[in-house]
Amino acid sequence: MSHEAVLHGHESHGHDDHGHHEHHDTFLTKYVFSQDHKMIAKQFLITGMVWAVLGGLMSVLFRLQLGYPDASFPWLESILGKWAKGGQITPEAYYALVTTHGTVLVFFVLTAGLSGTFANFLIPLQIGARDMASPFLNMLSYWFFFTASIVMLSSLFVETGPFSGGWTAYPPLSALHDASPGSKTGMDLWIIAMALFVVSSLLGGLNYIATILNMRTKGMSMTRLPLTIWALFFTAVLGVLSFPVLLSGMILLIFDRNFGTSFYLSDIYVNGVGALSNEGGSAILFQHLFWFLGHPEVYIILLPAMGMVSEIMSVNSRKPIFGYMAMLGSLFAIAILAFLVWAHHMFVTGLNPFLGSVFVLLTLLIAVPSAIKVFNWLTTLWRGNIRFTPGMLFAIGFVSLFISGGLTGIWLGNAALDIYLHDSYFVVAHFHIVMGVASMFGMFAGVYHWFPKMYGRYLNNSLGYIHFWITLAGAYMIFWPMHYQGLAGMPRRYFDFSIWESFKQFAELNRFISTVAMIVFAVQILFLINFFYSIFKGRKVTVLNPWESNTLEWTTPIRPGHGNWPGEIPEVHRWPYDYGKDGHDFIPQTTPVGADETETH
Amino acid sequence: MSHSHTDHEAHNAEAIAEIKKVTIILSVFTIIELILGFWMMSMTSVGLKLAIKGAIVILMMAKAFYIVAYFMHLKHEVKNLIMTIVVPLLLFVWFIGAFLWDGNSFRNLRNDYDSYFKEQATIKVEKKEGEEHGAAKHEATDAKHEATDAKHETIGTSHETAKPAVEPYY
Amino acid sequence: MSTTTTASPNEAKLWGGGKSPFSSEYGKVMMWYFLMSDAFTFGAFLISYGTVRFSTNGWPNSNEVFRSFPFAPAGVHAPLVFVSIMTFILIVSSVTMVLAVHAGKNMDKQGVVRNMILTIIGGLAFLSCQAWEWNHLFHEGAWWGANPFLNADGTASSTNFTNFFFTITGFHGFHVFSGVVINIIMLIMTLMDKFEQRGHYLMIEKAGLYWHFVDLVWVFVFTIFYLL
Numbered sequence: 001m002s003h004e005a006v007l008h009g010h011e012s013h014g015h016d017d018h019g020h021h022e023h024h025d026t027f028l029t030k031y032v033f034s035q036d037h038k039m040i041a042k043q044f045l046i047t048g049m050v051w052a053v054l055g056g057l058m059s060v061l062f063r064l065q066l067g068y069p070d071a072s073f074p075w076l077e078s079i080l081g082k083w084a085k086g087g088q089i090t091p092e093a094y095y096a097l098v099t100t101h102g103t104v105l106v107f108f109v110l111t112a113g114l115s116g117t118f119a120n121f122l123i124p125l126q127i128g129a130r131d132m133a134s135p136f137l138n139m140l141s142y143w144f145f146f147t148a149s150i151v152m153l154s155s156l157f158v159e160t161g162p163f164s165g166g167w168t169a170y171p172p173l174s175a176l177h178d179a180s181p182g183s184k185t186g187m188d189l190w191i192i193a194m195a196l197f198v199v200s201s202l203l204g205g206l207n208y209i210a211t212i213l214n215m216r217t218k219g220m221s222m223t224r225l226p227l228t229i230w231a232l233f234f235t236a237v238l239g240v241l242s243f244p245v246l247l248s249g250m251i252l253l254i255f256d257r258n259f260g261t262s263f264y265l266s267d268i269y270v271n272g273v274g275a276l277s278n279e280g281g282s283a284i285l286f287q288h289l290f291w292f293l294g295h296p297e298v299y300i301i302l303l304p305a306m307g308m309v310s311e312i313m314s315v316n317s318r319k320p321i322f323g324y325m326a327m328l329g330s331l332f333a334i335a336i337l338a339f340l341v342w343a344h345h346m347f348v349t350g351l352n353p354f355l356g357s358v359f360v361l362l363t364l365l366i367a368v369p370s371a372i373k374v375f376n377w378l379t380t381l382w383r384g385n386i387r388f389t390p391g392m393l394f395a396i397g398f399v400s401l402f403i404s405g406g407l408t409g410i411w412l413g414n415a416a417l418d419i420y421l422h423d424s425y426f427v428v429a430h431f432h433i434v435m436g437v438a439s440m441f442g443m444f445a446g447v448y449h450w451f452p453k454m455y456g457r458y459l460n461n462s463l464g465y466i467h468f469w470i471t472l473a474g475a476y477m478i479f480w481p482m483h484y485q486g487l488a489g490m491p492r493r494y495f496d497f498s499i500w501e502s503f504k505q506f507a508e509l510n511r512f513i514s515t516v517a518m519i520v521f522a523v524q525i526l527f528l529i530n531f532f533y534s535i536f537k538g539r540k541v542t543v544l545n546p547w548e549s550n551t552l553e554w555t556t557p558i559r560p561g562h563g564n565w566p567g568e569i570p571e572v573h574r575w576p577y578d579y580g581k582d583g584h585d586f587i588p589q590t591t592p593v594g595a596d597e598t599e600t601h
Numbered sequence: 602m603s604h605s606h607t608d609h610e611a612h613n614a615e616a617i618a619e620i621k622k623v624t625i626i627l628s629v630f631t632i633i634e635l636i637l638g639f640w641m642m643s644m645t646s647v648g649l650k651l652a653i654k655g656a657i658v659i660l661m662m663a664k665a666f667y668i669v670a671y672f673m674h675l676k677h678e679v680k681n682l683i684m685t686i687v688v689p690l691l692l693f694v695w696f697i698g699a700f701l702w703d704g705n706s707f708r709n710l711r712n713d714y715d716s717y718f719k720e721q722a723t724i725k726v727e728k729k730e731g732e733e734h735g736a737a738k739h740e741a742t743d744a745k746h747e748a749t750d751a752k753h754e755t756i757g758t759s760h761e762t763a764k765p766a767v768e769p770y771y
Numbered sequence: 772m773s774t775t776t777t778a779s780p781n782e783a784k785l786w787g788g789g790k791s792p793f794s795s796e797y798g799k800v801m802m803w804y805f806l807m808s809d810a811f812t813f814g815a816f817l818i819s820y821g822t823v824r825f826s827t828n829g830w831p832n833s834n835e836v837f838r839s840f841p842f843a844p845a846g847v848h849a850p851l852v853f854v855s856i857m858t859f860i861l862i863v864s865s866v867t868m869v870l871a872v873h874a875g876k877n878m879d880k881q882g883v884v885r886n887m888i889l890t891i892i893g894g895l896a897f898l899s900c901q902a903w904e905w906n907h908l909f910h911e912g913a914w915w916g917a918n919p920f921l922n923a924d925g926t927a928s929s930t931n932f933t934n935f936f937f938t939i940t941g942f943h944g945f946h947v948f949s950g951v952v953i954n955i956i957m958l959i960m961t962l963m964d965k966f967e968q969r970g971h972y973l974m975i976e977k978a979g980l981y982w983h984f985v986d987l988v989w990v991f992v993f994t995i996f997y998l999l
Contacts, residue, residue, distance in 0.1 A: 128788075133797035206804050210797040218789030240808045241689060248815035252938065260916025261934040263819070267717070280827050280929025282707055285819055288700055292815070339692045343699065352706035355699060572788065609877075616873055624866050631862065635855050638998045642834050642850065654999050661994040665987055672869050672983045681785070682793040686803060693814055700818045704825030712828070722828035725925040 033143075035135035036562040040142050041121035042454060045447070047142075047149060048113020049528065055104040058097045060521050065089045067514025069498045069507075083161070091495045095164035096182050098493065100156065102167030103190070105436065107197055108152070110301040112145050114443050115239075118304055119208045119232045121450065125553035126226050128217025128570060130563045133210040137203045144200035148193045155189035163190040166493070168290055171264035171283050175256040178273045187257070191250055198243045205243075208236035217552070219572035224589070224601065226551050226576045227327055231307020234335040235300050242296035242339070249289030256281070284349050291342035298435050299338040302402075303331065305442020306373060309395040311576075312449050313377055315549045316392035317384025318585060320577035323376045324601075330369030337366045347415045348422045356415045363413035370406055374399060385580075389547075390464030391449035397472045398441040404476075405434025408483065423493070426486025429479040437475045444468075447531070452546050456559040457538030463530040467523055474520035481509050550576045550588045575601035623671040630660050630667075802977045806984045809946075813988050816942065817995055820935040829922030831932045833997050836920050839907055854997045857900045858989065864893025865986040868954075872979040875972025880961060883975060887958040890982065894951040901944050905937070913937075936996060943992055946985045953978050 034040060061080075064073065065088070072087035083093035120138065124131055132138045155162040164182030165173030173179045174187055212233045216225070252263040262278035264286045269275050314321040321327060344363045347356055377399045386392065408430040411417050421427060444467075451459050485506055490497065497503040497510065545554040552572070556564050570590040578587040582598055593600050634657055641653050670676035675683055711718040786792045793800060824830055834850035843849065867889040874882025912919035915937050918930040957978045966972045 133801065137801075202805075202808060206801045206808075209804055210801045213793070214791040214797045214800055216788035218787070220788035221786050222792075224788075237689070240804055241692070241811050244808045244812035245815040248812050248819070251942070252816075252819065255915060255934065255938060260930075261938075262916075262930055263823070263934060278930075280823065280931050282704070282823060282826050284703065284707060285822055288703065288822070289815060289819065292696065340695050343703070350707070350710060352703055355702050355706065359699075613877065620866065620869050620873070624862070627862050628859070631855070631858055634994065634998060635851055638834075638851050641998075657994060657998050661990055664990045668865070668983055668987045668990065672865055672986070673980055674872075678795070679785070679793045682795070682800075682803070686807065689807060690810070696814065697818055697821070700822045701825050704822035707826040708828065711826070718828070722924075722926055724927070726921060726927045 033139060035131070035139045037120045037124050037132050037135065037138060038454070038560070038562075040138055041117050041119075043142050044112055044116035044120060044145070047146060048109050048117060049531075051104050051108040051113065051149065052524070053528070055101050055109060056521050056524060058101040058104075060518055061089060062094055062097045062101070063514040063517045065094055065495070066497070067511040069496045092161060092164060092181055094495045095166075095180075095493075096162045096186070099164050099166055099182070100152075100162050103163075103194075104152065106167060106297065106301070107194070108145075108149060110436070110439050110443070111201065111239075111297070112197070114439060114446075115232060115235050115300065115304045116142070116145065116204060117443075118228070118308060118446050118450075119204065119236065121454065122228055122553065123208055123211050123232060124215070125453070125556065125560075125564060126229055126551050126576075127212060127215060127220055128552050128565075128572065129211060129215035130565070130569070132207045133215055134207055138207050141200050141203035141207065144196050144203065148196035148200060151189050151196065152193035155186050155193065158185045158189065160184045160186060162186040168287075168294065169253070170290075171253065171256065171286050172268065172270055172276075175253060175264050176270060176273055176276075177257065179270060191254060194250060195247065198247045201239045201243050205236040205240040208232060209240065212236075217569045217572055220552075220589075223325075223328075224572060224575045226307075227310040227321060227324070227331075228304075228307040230328055230331055231303045231310070234331050235303045238296040238300050238303070238335055238338055242293045242300075245289055246293035249286055249293075252289075253286065284346070284351070287346050287349055288343065291345045292339075294345065295342040296338040298431075299334055301435055301439045302442075303334070305398060305439045305445075306331070308442050308446040308449070309377065309398045310380075311551070312391050312395040312445050313380050314577050314579060315449075315547050316387045316389055316395070317381055318387070318579045319380055319384045320579055320581070321376065322379040322382075323372070324575070324577060326372050327376055330372040333369040334366065337362065337369070341366065344413055344415075344418070347418045353415070360413060360415050364410065366413075367406075367410055370402075374403055374406075389448065390459070390461060390468055391445045391447075393465070393468045394441045394445035394448060397468065398438050398445060400472070401433050401438040401441060401475065405430055405432075405438060409434060421486060423491055424486035425482040425490045425492055428492050429482035429486060432482075433475070433479050437479070441471075444471075444527070449547070450553075451531075451534070452541045452558075453553055453556075455535050455538070456541050457534050458541060458546075459534045459538060460530050463526060467527045467530070470523045471520055474516050474523070477516045478513050478520065481513060485509065545588075548586050550578060550586055552589055555588065555590055577601075619671060623667050626667055627664055630664050634660050796973060798973065798977055799980070802980050806980060809984065813939075813942070813991070816935075816939050817991060820939065820995065823931050823935065827929060827931065829924050829926045829928060831918075831920040831928050832923035833999075835923070836908075836913075836932075837904070837997055841903055851997065853900070853904065854993060857897055857904075858993050860893055860897045860900065861986050861989050864890050864897065865983055867893060868979050868982045872972075872976050875966070875975040878967075878972070880964075880967060883961050883966075883972060884958065887954060887961065887975075891951055891954050891958065894947055894954065894982075898944060898947055898951070901940065901947075905940075908933075908936075939992060940996070943985070943988055946988065950978075950982050950985050953981060 030036075031039065034043070061076070064076075073084075074087045076084035076089065077087050080089070080093060083090055083096075089097070120132070123129070160181040162182055163169065163174070163186040164180055165187070169187075169190065173183055177184050177187075212225075212229060216222075252261075255261040256263050256265055262281035264283050265276055265278035265281045266283070267276060267279055310321055310327060341359060341363045343351055343356065343359045347359075351359075381396070408426065412421060412427060412430055448459055448464055451457070488506075490503055490506060498507060541558050544556075544558060547554070552570060555570050557566060572589045573592045574587065574589055576589050578601075579585070581587060582596075637653050637657055637660075641650055644650050644653070675686060712722075791797070791800070837854055838848040838850040840849060840853035840856075867886045871883050871886035871890060874880075874886060908914075913933045913936075915934055916930055918928055918933040920928055920932065922928045957975055960966065960974065961972075966974065
């Protein structure tokens, strides 16, 4: 049967099967309160993209301040009002922008936007399920996220401004209303938004775990799962076990803020507030609780990107993934170690030095599974018949960024080095490359690769190549110089470096970084145009399996309805990485094992 | 299944017997904990007290085991489910260990470098009788405010005023 | 019959897809992982309590603090008595919950109804005890941010003893309260024959898991606050 015939057959079949459902779907149930995992995934993706634009715009604004500290931009005052009096961003606004940029990109874009999108979209499609275990809780998960978004957004518009004490929300800045303007209503809204976000991620995570364990189709054993699913599974486990600790930490913070307790406050003197009458609290306790979430959070962000990159690389190299079990084992090792290393963010807090050295040891252990993964990606590419689709380019870009950002992680994981490098631009460069940009690349790879499945149309390739090359070059040009700035002692979180003699030498470099940041931001707008244009006007997908991929999502109709497969859910007979086997270019998972086949998985 | 009825009854009786057994075990453990608690009250030896506390923690863990294993039925689940529940709980070992370790270290640091903090541990204060709530409390609060300011002026030097009790910071 | 003893000897079949590897429906799997997650919430609270206690020089003696019980004549102090009553109430309500789940497995509606009512009564009794204790402590001057008690060695105490006490027992009490609400909903659904129509009482089992978890948390809260 030709592809067209298959397609036609399926489509007419699907119409018969689902015809009687169609008239139930109003606009509200189909696009707003949808319980279809594919629609929920798109909701997560588009909300995440809105936040990415806002968060990116914020970074452009504060880069403007860092690059041109003496210049004045009257148009800034017209959009920011009192936050940019005289065309220059005020220090309060600068800190509010940095804080919101961090919170939004870490939680709303790279957690909800990344694993929310792809876990929802790919889990049922790739394991062969009609939908999530509980479509209703899945819908609630999105709407909790949406409410969190609205609350966070509203905090940008309050009189005293959004929270401005850094995305980590350390007390006392976060615990005292009078510590800074942003610590008033802005912080209250920040806490509410984050609490709603925790609920959202919990509902989502429980659903992903239960779905992957319970809803796999016949023959889809755990070791036949695509690595995407394994990565999303560990992501969900990390989220379910670590977010509640943040919730506890924030409940204690609410009490400190509003009910006169001293969990995090002790008898310190705060400028502008005076001597606190609190006794016995420990600000370090909050940091412990925060980073007990915060470090797994890094892997919540990274693992989905790793999983998607593994899948996309194998498909586009036309080769099986190298070392499937090693990939799986390293994912597992990373998930476990993620919980054991949190205090490496706290080497300069007065952490017990011996305890710190235990954390150094555990932290450096993460290099082992990470190196295994990098090795396996590179050997998957080795002698592959590589197709450089935009998705594949972003996947390769991910590996490049993961290596260069990961190597500096080994520096920072050593307490002795970290004490020098802590809170410098070296740290900014490290985590932006390895966690921020790398995961963004994973997300882009996923969007380019699965866009045909999401919307039944292709993204424009030429725009994709422009997007990739400028973003990759731009990311390195922005963050590479920051390493040198950091090593030279330039601290992060400063509003204006031009008033220090020792940092004046970096004025030009800062201007360069800011200029590149703006160009890279503009290219992301190009991607958005490509995205929304292609949803409606992109080249139509005419074959079921455009990437000639083995996984199950490509056995569904081009635009699958609610329920994914019009007929029976296909049965699975092999692992998803049979590329270039026995002279066949690819053998889909649904193909039964032939009599003369060599070793199968 | 023809013989399922008798099977069923046997199974039923077994389950009820198990519930009874676990109830008794939980009660006995709680009573032992209480006895240890009462005994500990009159104890002066720090080492012995610590040993008793260790025993109480062990009993606590045993009770938790019986509740999870029998009441929550985990023991009768498939082994894989047991493993996916129990293995992640092992994370608590390091969670507890590192937190308490650093808490203890923080106290040592404060005793070394914060003379006010250390001094507080040596000054005995009078038991406050008839603690107040409502309006009276707020008056006391103001007094404490002054005391707090005074404290910060005299940090590191000895002072005889009682430690100002903490009042809510607004 | 019970689905729990049917573990297949064939591992591969169990994980081969097309069925639950745990032989349980997704709701129960989700409930278990939710409880795991909640365990980390409570764990974080109790570990924070331990951390602050370890970083403080003195700490109040719980036997000096929790020594009253209702209708006691003035001056009579009986540490541990009242809280042991609370503990037994919770253990007994857990037992009745197990019996309700067991009755549900046997499709015994009367048994479910009877034991659910007993469980709800136990939960309400526990909540009443807690309300009394909170009220009593409040009148002694204890509240968030206020601690009338001294350290065991007679030195001044920080407020963190009462801060943590009210926060953690409050959070636990909130869980008991929501458990009672869930149990009442389950009771109503049982009375409306919802589960008879479905042919199984799995919802009762899930509510039971939650209720036992609340009991489990109390085992830790009780030991850590009142005994250690």
